[in-house]
Amino acid sequence: SKAPIRVAVTGAAGQIGYALLFRIASGAMFGPDQPVILQLIEAPFEKPLAALAGVAMELDDCAFPLLKGIVQTSDPAVGFKDANWCLLVGAKPRGPGMERADLLKDNGKIFIEQGKIIDAVAADDARIAVVGNPANTNCMIAASQAKRLPAERFTAMVRLDQNRAQTQLAQKAGVDLTEVKDIFIYGNHSPTMFPSFAHATIAGKPAKEVINDNAWLEGPFCETVGKRGAAIIAARGSSSAASAANALVDHVRSLVTPGAIHSIAVKSNGLYGFDANVWAGMPVRTTTAGSYEVITGYEMDDFAKSKIAATNKELTDERSFVADML
Ligand code: NAI
Structure with a gap:
């Protein structure tokens, strides 16, 4: 054994x-x-x-x-x-x-x-x-x-945000959530994070085509995912715990499973417009158990770029608050 x-x-x-x-x-x-x-x-x-x-x-x-x-x-x-x-x-x-x-x-x-x-x-x-x-x-x-x-x-960990986004897309489209793929979280684990719906697919088709409601994707969808933590505190009287623990199980399970495609926050090295030295959520592919490569090359439209700029600003602000400690 x-x-x-x-x-x-x-x-x-x-x-x-x-x-x-x-x-x-x-x-x-x-x-x-x-x-x-x-x-x-x-x-x-x-x-x-x-x-x-x-x-x-x-x-x-x-x-x-x-x-x-x-x-x-x-x-x-x-x-x-x-x-x-x-x-x-x-x-x-x-x-x-x-x-x-x-x-x-x-x-x-x-x-x-x-x-x-x-x-x-x-x-x-x-x-x-x-x-x-x-x-x-x-x-x-x-x-x-x-x-x-x-x-x-x-x-x-940004996996809780990814899981939240996956379920929101599945419920809106009225499909089983296993049909939703490639929904990734960019940036900070905070309300500024960006769930990049433009690259997600639902039953193999672009999520944007299936949902056919860009105003919902850019508005209520991003907001619901971003503010879900606060909604749970308001409803339950304490912060999300079981779903956070579950997300950590998923985060690690995906990281030890070669071929898994998922979102984690990693040193950005300047990818996707993030400051090189902040840790930002992005899509990765697990290579060997415990190791991964960032999936590069997703094109960002103007909306995505503005969302990424906002969450990057929050990350660089946080970094500047603690700069003297680094
Ligand atoms: P909690 O307050 O119930 O538990 C935190 C525990 O950490 C306490 O038992 C405390 O004694 C212990 N602790 C504090 N300082 C420590 C130290 N220096 N060494 C060892 N233990 C220490 O909080 P909960 O609900 O379990 O959440 C834990 C953290 O996870 C919080 O910071 C929360 O904001 C965060 N969180 C992050 C999420 C994410 O998606 N990244 C999602 C949900 C929560």
Whole structure:
């Protein structure tokens, strides 16, 4: 049987953690024949660590055949030790009256520390996926600390936005959602991100032709996807957690599946009009397990260009807020 892979998860006792760990342990993320060891990292306070102990008890009580060990720690040097995957879910939430710049800086400190420690102690083949917000900029900050691990190993999650967009297109067209392909998310994981409907297909035909309502695509469609997080908070009283955890399962599953075509946020290197040094959502194709190439060559019309310029501006603004930390 295969050797277990080590999966470090920060924020493991949070609400996404609670929806995520059981799916990793059941085989949904790495496949039904891949054993895992969970290395769970929480903030160094009594409450989250007590909650983490409870989550670990529940994981034990599931008797998952693939789960070969659980580490519980508040020490990132222990939690990231030899990790093959580092899933950075924990982050400091925006408090009442808190400025965006302060949020960026507070999270910046966390992701500088984690980036340094991952680079020092994680496995040679380590891959890092960032969910904690502001995810793209946190990912950029963590990557900026790495000397051993190349920048391409650090990705941020825009898959929840992709999944939301896929469902919206399918519901509008009245088709099964598996008919919707090549819907990609460009830019920041925030309301400015751009779901590029012009390249999507529905049952093999251009989505624009099938939907035949450009005003809906440019207006309500983009808005619904962009503001879905806020709609869920308004309806549920807390932010999306199960769908975010599911999106991370998809993000990693696609990244370990050669040939998979999906959106992740990566170092832009200037592609699609993004600043070279920001982490922006774009379409990728998984080459070998854990590696990918950006799919280039999609033509952008004026509408797409203006949306990309707006989300790029937000990313470069975020970058300038934390420039002194990089
Ligand atoms: P939560 O507040 O329920 O859980 C976060 C957990 O992280 C807490 O248990 C906290 O103690 C822990 N934590 C904080 N700092 C830490 C540190 N330095 N090291 C280890 N653990 C730490 O939040 P939730 O709902 O689980 O969301 C987590 C993050 O994911 C948030 O930043 C949220 O905005 C983000 N998110 C991102 C999405 C995306 O699509 N990229 C979608 C949904 C949420």
